[in-house]
Amino acid sequence: MSANRFNGFTDYGIGIGLRATHYDHILTRKPVVDWFEIISENFMIDGGRALHILDQILEQYKVVQHGVSMYFGSAEKLNREHLRRLKDLVKRTKTPWLSDHLCWGSVDGRYTHDLLPMPYTFEAARITAQKVREVQDFLEIPVAVENVSSYAEYHDSEMTEWEFLNEVVERADCGILLDVNNIYVSSQNHNFNAFDYVNSVPSERVAQIHIAGHSKYRKYILDTHDHPVIDPVWKLYERAIQRVGHTATLLEWDDSIPSFQEVHDEALKANKFLRATVLAEAV
């Protein structure tokens, strides 16, 4: 079982992203769902409907926070106002762990609102790890960093992406949110073997796994979160689960979002692989 210090020693099962289009369904029908993941920034506000909905969800469901703009990899200092608001939200949700991306997105106080790829250098690993440590210290909960999908690589890189991920998490002593769809997308865009990546991740640090769909273009794949999970990604997921054990798993579906039931059914396909690990551990 992958309840570890990076996910607060929890074993959350299969969750889905909490999206506004499903609010009515969730609050009126109260479907059985292991947990919801929220985008932290959507709730880092002073008041209003979003927080009211969140409070109702928190009464009935477990919630984990996932951020999109901490930008651990940006060379500039952390945004203190962001951190203060995030901590307020952490107190509200009591999330056992919190995740954000291993990327950068702001420079000189200007935000791109994108998940820009890191140069895989030792300097970048040192700066990024230091910021992850600062965030963990400030928030006082475990932090997991998520590998992103990328469409570009830098001449400056001194190592592979997975070596960089390992370098950062070891220096920061933090967890990993392993996104197997992102690994697949990047492997196709950069011509590497996705299984090499999955096999190289320190399994004891994996706090959570993401699965998702994507869009294929003629010359590259874009991480759009608007399709079901494809078989090659399920195969990566299967391999990841074999290595890390029964781990909190979350389906992301952010665009062209179908009904709640369709999204949840897609997520529950992960059960097939999670059950296999339970059986294997029992034997």
Add this chain to the structure above:
Amino acid sequence: MKLMQLQRTMARAVMQPLTSSERMQRRAPDGGPMKRYASRFIKPNDRLTSFERLEIYNRQYWFRVFSALGEDFPGLRAVLGQRRFDAMAKAYLIANPSRSFTLRNLGSRLEAWLRKNPKWAGTNQNLALDIVRLEWADIEAFDGAVEPPLRPEDLANAAGARLKLTIQPYVQLLSFRYPVDDLLLEVRKEDDDTDFASNAFTERKKRKRVRAVAKLKPAQIFLAVHRIDYSVYFRRLDQEEFFILTALREGKTLSAAVESAFRKSMVPMEERPLQVQTWFQTWSTLGWFCRPKKKRTSR
């Protein structure tokens, strides 16, 4: 290349405006060819050049910020028209790249920027400025802070003449030169209706919207943008009602607020007490008064 230098180099390219055909510019931020600029730090692969790989991020950036601004200001888009709105949005975003961790704040400087740069506000600048203020107030009212409501015991020890009342932070008080509340409601209704529209239907709606904007005559209105049960509403206010509320928000005592509100009023003296009483009942029912709010920092 040092991390900071690399990120500055990439960000300059990513945030550089697209061409009219929504592609990356051939000219780099440093004035040289973008192909050379991109190849300095981005690796090509067997399918994409350095330029093409960087272009993916350049396009995503602009699609994202254009989309966010367009969603927040449909009224301004109706006033300016799509083409002018797009040109304005591009100029605004070049001058005001996001400085917040949330896209929610992307339009926070739009009104001030339009005032300084009126050439982007179209042919009817007062109308454009009015609608921008209303749309930003709508955002602020939607997720603004709510403080604990005022209780009768909070007033028990308050001295009559020095009584101060605090208005909920989410309540936005504005005066306009045009009845932009009606216009924005109409625009939103049309946007909702066009979800299932064929192309022909959309064209007809666009013409109707243009007519609605063209027909709008100046008329001073006073408005409270507030919320009930987490939905935002526009409530028209009488002039004196607006003056009392704004004076209270400025920290004036209740007696001073009422006195200043009626200083130049045409409302007959004998009608004023009942009028004020009715307003207070309404404001109280709507929950607009609160205990003094805690200090909050800006995003």
